[in-house]
Amino acid sequence: MPPTTPAPAAVPFPGSRPSRFARLFALLFGLTTVASWWAARVDLSTLFSREAFRNALVFVAGAFPPALSQDFLLFLVRPTLETVQISLLGTAVALVIGFPLGVLATASLAHAGPLHELDLSGRPVRRLLRFIPYGLSRALLSLFRSVPELVWALVFVRATGLGPFPGVLAIGVAYGGILGKVYSEIFEAVDARPLEALQATGASRWRVFWYGMVPQAFPHLVSYTLYRWECAIRASAILGFVGAGGIGQQIEISMRMFNFGEVVTLIGILVLMVAGTDALSLRLRRRVL
Amino acid sequence: MYRAEGLTKVFPGAIRAVDGLDLKIGSGERVAFIGPSGAGKTTLFRLLNCTLKPTAGRLWVAGQEVEHLHGASLRAARRRIGTIYQQHNLVPRLPVVHNVLAGRLGTWSTPRAVLSLARPVEVEAAHRALHQVGIPEKLYARTDELSGGQQQRVAIARVLLQDPDIILADEPVSSVDPTLAAGIVHLLTDISRATGKTLVVNLHSVDLALASFPRIIGLRDGRVLFDLAPQAVRDETLAALYAGAPMTGPAEGALNASYDPGSSCRPLPRV
Numbered sequence: 001m002p003p004t005t006p007a008p009a010a011v012p013f014p015g016s017r018p019s020r021f022a023r024l025f026a027l028l029f030g031l032t033t034v035a036s037w038w039a040a041r042v043d044l045s046t047l048f049s050r051e052a053f054r055n056a057l058v059f060v061a062g063a064f065p066p067a068l069s070q071d072f073l074l075f076l077v078r079p080t081l082e083t084v085q086i087s088l089l090g091t092a093v094a095l096v097i098g099f100p101l102g103v104l105a106t107a108s109l110a111h112a113g114p115l116h117e118l119d120l121s122g123r124p125v126r127r128l129l130r131f132i133p134y135g136l137s138r139a140l141l142s143l144f145r146s147v148p149e150l151v152w153a154l155v156f157v158r159a160t161g162l163g164p165f166p167g168v169l170a171i172g173v174a175y176g177g178i179l180g181k182v183y184s185e186i187f188e189a190v191d192a193r194p195l196e197a198l199q200a201t202g203a204s205r206w207r208v209f210w211y212g213m214v215p216q217a218f219p220h221l222v223s224y225t226l227y228r229w230e231c232a233i234r235a236s237a238i239l240g241f242v243g244a245g246g247i248g249q250q251i252e253i254s255m256r257m258f259n260f261g262e263v264v265t266l267i268g269i270l271v272l273m274v275a276g277t278d279a280l281s282l283r284l285r286r287r288v289l
Numbered sequence: 290m291y292r293a294e295g296l297t298k299v300f301p302g303a304i305r306a307v308d309g310l311d312l313k314i315g316s317g318e319r320v321a322f323i324g325p326s327g328a329g330k331t332t333l334f335r336l337l338n339c340t341l342k343p344t345a346g347r348l349w350v351a352g353q354e355v356e357h358l359h360g361a362s363l364r365a366a367r368r369r370i371g372t373i374y375q376q377h378n379l380v381p382r383l384p385v386v387h388n389v390l391a392g393r394l395g396t397w398s399t400p401r402a403v404l405s406l407a408r409p410v411e412v413e414a415a416h417r418a419l420h421q422v423g424i425p426e427k428l429y430a431r432t433d434e435l436s437g438g439q440q441q442r443v444a445i446a447r448v449l450l451q452d453p454d455i456i457l458a459d460e461p462v463s464s465v466d467p468t469l470a471a472g473i474v475h476l477l478t479d480i481s482r483a484t485g486k487t488l489v490v491n492l493h494s495v496d497l498a499l500a501s502f503p504r505i506i507g508l509r510d511g512r513v514l515f516d517l518a519p520q521a522v523r524d525e526t527l528a529a530l531y532a533g534a535p536m537t538g539p540a541e542g543a544l545n546a547s548y549d550p551g552s553s554c555r556p557l558p559r560v
Contacts, residue, residue: 202395
C-alpha cells in the first residue's frame with residue numbers, strides 16, 4: 001500500500017486569506033459608498049424625469065445647428081489664442097516655480113541615502129542645514145498645490161483685474177506646486193547606482209545631479225510637463241468662468257444668454273485644442289524617449 | 290595606501306558584511322581579493338572608495354582617516370580613487386563620451402560640467418581612453434545600446450580619464466568572455482605597473498587572479514581568511530575558502546575537492 005499523504009486541506013496557507021484589516025477596510029469602504037449615495041442626494045428619478053428630459057431637449061434643440069457663422073468664428077480667434085497663451089505661459093511659469101523647488105525637495109539629493117552617508121556622518125548641524133531648504137520647499141510646494149487653481153484665479157483677479165494675466169498666474173502657481181512635487185518624486189526614483197559611481201569620482205552633489213539624475217529623469221520630466229500643459233488648457237477654460245479670459249469666458253457668456261449653439265461650437269474648439277496638444281506631446285515624447 | 294583596523298560594516302537587519310577586518314595595502318601594490326559570493330567583497334570596496342561609513346573600526350586612505358573626511362576634503366580623497374563597478378553603473382541614457390568624461394567631474398567646476406553636457410569638452414582625451422580599451426568607434430553611441438562587455442570598457446575608460454592614484458575594480462570581467470577578461474585584467478595590471486597606481490580588484494576567476502597578481506587575499510564572511518603570494522595558494526587553501534559555497538565559474542576545480550553531496554546540496558524534502 002502506498003504511503004498516504006496528508007490531505008492538502010490540513011496544510012495551512014499563510015496569507016492566502018485577506019487579513020482582518022483588509023476585510024474590515026472593504027466593509028467600511030462599501031458602507032461609505034452606500035452612505036454617500038444618500039448624503040449626496042443621488043436621485044436618478046430627477047435625472048430621468050419628464051421635466052429633466054424636457055430641459056435637456058431645449059438644450060439639445062438649441063444646440064443644433066451649432067453656431068458656425070463666419071462672424072462668430074472670426075470673433076472666436078482671439079479668445080482661442082488667449083486660451084492657448086494662458087495655458088502655455090501658465091505652464092512656463094509653473095516650470096520656473098516647480099523645477100527649482102522640486103530639485104530642492106528631492107530627499108536623495110538633499111540629505112538622505114548613500115550620497116550623504118559618509119559626508120554627513122557625525123555632523124548634525126550640517127545635516128540640519130541641508131534639511132532646512134528641503135523642508136521649506138516641500139512646505140511651499142504643498143501650499144501651492146493644495147489651493148485649487150480656481151481659488152488662486154479668484155485671488156489674482158482681485159489683485160490684477162479681469163483678463164488673461166490672473167489666469168496665467170493661477171495656473172503657474174497651482175501647477176508649479178504639482179510639477180515640483182512630481183519632479184522631486186521622479187528624481188528620487190532614478191537608479192541610484194550611477195549616482196554613487198559619479199560621486200565616487202569626487203564629483204559634487206550638483207555635478208552628480210546634472211550628470212546622473214537629469215539624464216535619467218529627462219523623458220519622465222518632459223512627458224509629465226506636457227501632460228500638465230494639456231491639463232492647463234482645460235483649466236484655463238474653467239478659469240474663464242471667473243473672469244480670467246480665454247474661451248471659458250465666452251462659454252460662460254453664451255451659457256448665460258441661453259445660446260447653446262455657440263456653447264457647442266466653443267466646446268468643439270476646446271476638444272480640438274486638447275486633442276492637438278495630445279498629438280503634439282506624443283510626437284515630442286517619441287523624440288526624447 | 291590603505292590601512293584598516295577592525296573595519297566593520299553592519300547593514301540594517303544585523304547583517305555583518307565586513308567583520309573586524311585588518312588590512313594594509315602599500316602604494317603601487319597590485320592585490321586581488323577572491324572569495325565566495327556574499328563574502329563582503331563589494332561592501333569592502335564601497336568602504337575603500339569612501340562611499341559607506343564604517344560601523345566600527347578605522348580606515349585610512351593615503352594617511353588620512355576616512356572618518357575625518359567631509360565636504361571638500363572627502364571629494365579630494367574620492368578624486369584619487371577610481372572605481373570600476375561590477376554593474377558598470379554608467380548613466381544609461383547619456384552618450385558614451387559623457388560617461389567617459391564623467392571621470393573628470395572631480396576636477397571640473399559645475400558650470401564647466403554642465404556646459405560639457407551641451408557641447409563636450411576634452412573629447413580628444415575621451416577618444417584616447419576609448420581607443421586604449423578598444424572601442425574608439427563608440428564615442429557618440431548611446432551607452433545603453435552597448436553590450437555588457439562594451440559598457441565594462443566604457444567604465445574603465447572613465448577611470449582612465451579620472452587618472453586616480455588607486456584603482457578599485459569590483460569584478461571588472463564578470464560580463465565579458467574569458468579571452469576578453471584576460472585582456473582587461475592585463476590592461477589594468479599594465480596601467481598599474483606603468484604608472485605606479487595601486488590596483489585592487491575583486492575577481493571571480495581564481496585562475497586569472499593567481500596568474501596576474503602578486504598578492505592574493507581570500508575573503509570569507511567579511512574576514513580575511515588568507516593573505517598570500519599566488520605560489521603559496523594551495524588547493525586546500527581554496528577549498529577552505531569556498532567550502533559549502535555554491536559553485537560558480539572557474540573556481541569549480543577547487544570546489545570539487547571539498548564537494549560533499551551530503552552537506553548542503555541535498556534536495557529539500559517534499560512536504
